[in-house]
Amino acid sequence: MAHQFYILDVFAESKYAGNQLAVVLDFDRRLSAEQMQTIALEMNYSETTFILSDQPANGGYDVRIFTPAAEVPFAGHPTLGTAYVIQDKLEGWKNETITLNLKAGQIPVTRATEDNKTILWLKALHPEFADCFKPEDFTPILNLSIDDFDSQFPIQAVSTGLPFFIIPLKTLDAVQRAKTNLDVFGQFLETRDTAKATLIFCPQTVDSGNHLHARMFADFYGVVEDPATGSANSCLAAYLAKHEYFGSSTIDVRVEQGYEINRPSLLHLKASIDDNQYDILVGGRCILTAEGKLLA
Numbered sequence: 001m002a003h004q005f006y007i008l009d010v011f012a013e014s015k016y017a018g019n020q021l022a023v024v025l026d027f028d029r030r031l032s033a034e035q036m037q038t039i040a041l042e043m044n045y046s047e048t049t050f051i052l053s054d055q056p057a058n059g060g061y062d063v064r065i066f067t068p069a070a071e072v073p074f075a076g077h078p079t080l081g082t083a084y085v086i087q088d089k090l091e092g093w094k095n096e097t098i099t100l101n102l103k104a105g106q107i108p109v110t111r112a113t114e115d116n117k118t119i120l121w122l123k124a125l126h127p128e129f130a131d132c133f134k135p136e137d138f139t140p141i142l143n144l145s146i147d148d149f150d151s152q153f154p155i156q157a158v159s160t161g162l163p164f165f166i167i168p169l170k171t172l173d174a175v176q177r178a179k180t181n182l183d184v185f186g187q188f189l190e191t192r193d194t195a196k197a198t199l200i201f202c203p204q205t206v207d208s209g210n211h212l213h214a215r216m217f218a219d220f221y222g223v224v225e226d227p228a229t230g231s232a233n234s235c236l237a238a239y240l241a242k243h244e245y246f247g248s249s250t251i252d253v254r255v256e257q258g259y260e261i262n263r264p265s266l267l268h269l270k271a272s273i274d275d276n277q278y279d280i281l282v283g284g285r286c287i288l289t290a291e292g293k294l295l296a
Contacts, residue, residue, distance in 0.1 A: 002293035003031070006085050010077040011228035011257075011265040011284035018265045018287070019228040019258070021081035022048040024294065033064075033071065039294065040066035046223045047078040054090055060099030060106050061086055069222025074104035074161030076230010076282050080120045083109035084286035104161030117285060119268065122230065124280040127238035130157035130194045138167060141185045142200065148174035150202070153243050157194035158235035160280065164216070165198045166232075166239045172204035172213055176260060180217045189220070196220040199232040201255070206264075211246075211253040212236075215260060227258030228265030230282045237271040237280045249273045 005024045012018025022043040024031075029052055031039070040048040045068075052062040064071060065078045079100055086100075087093050097110040110121045133156070135149035149155075150168040158166050169175050178200055189196060197218035205213045214236065216229040226232075233255055241249045250272040258265040268283035 002295060004293055005291065006089070006288060007290040008081040008084060009287045009289055010081040010084075011230070011267050012287050013264075013266055013285060015287050015289055017258075017263055018284070019077040019226065019263065020045045021078055023082050023085045024048065024050045025054075026050045026052055027054045036064060036066055037071065041068045044068055046218075046226045047072070047075050049078045049082045051082060051086065056099070058101060060101040061090075062101045065102065067218075067221045067223055069220075071103075072162055072221065074102050074107070074125070074231055076122060076232070076234060077228055077284075079107050079122050080109060080230060080282075080284060081286050083120055083122070084288070087111065088288070102161070107161075112283075119283045119285055121268075121281045121283040122234075124160040124234035124237070124282060126160070127235065127242075127278055127280065128159045128163075129238075129242065130159070130163065131192070132156045133165070137188070138165075138198075141181055141188060142167070142178045142198070143181055144169070144174060144178055148177075153245060156239060158239050159195070160231065160234040160238060162231045163195035163197075164232045164235045165195045166236055167198055167200045168245075169200055169202045171202055172206070175200055175202050175213055175215055178215065180219060182219055185219075197223075197232065199229065199236055201236060205256055206259050207256055209254065210256045210266070212255045213259070214255050214257045216257065225261050227261060227263035228267055228284070229257065230267065230284070233257075233267045233269055234280050234282045237269040237282065238278055240269070241271040241273050241278065241280075
């Protein structure tokens with residue numbers, strides 16, 4: 001039996017922008033992990049997801065996420081896009097909130113209407129903050145100078161299910177010039193087990209209506225650069241709140257990403273801290289662009 005699949009643009013303000021996602025229905029669970037990995041490589045988007053049931057079980061829908069190179073326990077735009085397919089194709093939008101059972105844990109996704117647009121919001125897992133690093137650790141990795149880094153804030157490894165190095169830079173020019181030196185980064189990672197991907201950001205933006213400009217590099221997951229990264233931005237939201245980047249532990253910001261690879265994207269971040277408990281939301285629009293069947 002052929003497997004139905006859908007293609008969406010996530011964190012997109014218009015069709016053919018944002019981050020592409022393939023969602024495959026595998027309700028009878030005939031696909032092995034190896035087959036899922038092969039399909040993800042064939043799709044060659046930053047992630048492909050597989051919905052394993054047409055009904056919720058244990059409070060949510062079982063979902064697996066694969067990059068072209070490996071399975072990952074959590075990723076943001078696949079979570080939102082998969083939730084959109086479940087809402088649209090399986091539930092008929094009867095519930096405002098659904099839950100995805102991912103390897104990282106249960107992630108609820110809620111539908112809201114803002115400015116006459118439907119936005120899906122995922123509630124991220126509680127963040128884990130790991131080691132901090134100095135700019136000189138990353139100057140050779142990103143091919144930047146010390147002066148490009150915002151030394152007011154640390155470089156830190158943060159995870160809300162998938163870890164990233166969160167790296168503050170000063171200017172849009174610095175973010176646009178950054179380029180990963182894989183040999184140096186690989187040597188750096190040999191003695192550290194904190195993260196394998198980087199998110200760089202700055203307060204200068206292309207669109208004046210946004211608050212931050214970001215890029216995400218994940219070569220070691222098979223993704224050279226991602227157009228819009230919910231998992232990394234949930235880590236960024238936690239980081240911004242923890243370090244009071246905007247002068248407060250409560251944030252409500254718009255992050256642009258993907259401009260450098262011609263996939264402009266918009267992510268909405270909300271975060272607050274109460275008694276060391278983090279409430280982190282990542283939101284964006286999803287646009288269905290195609291559907292089809294995988295041939296046996």
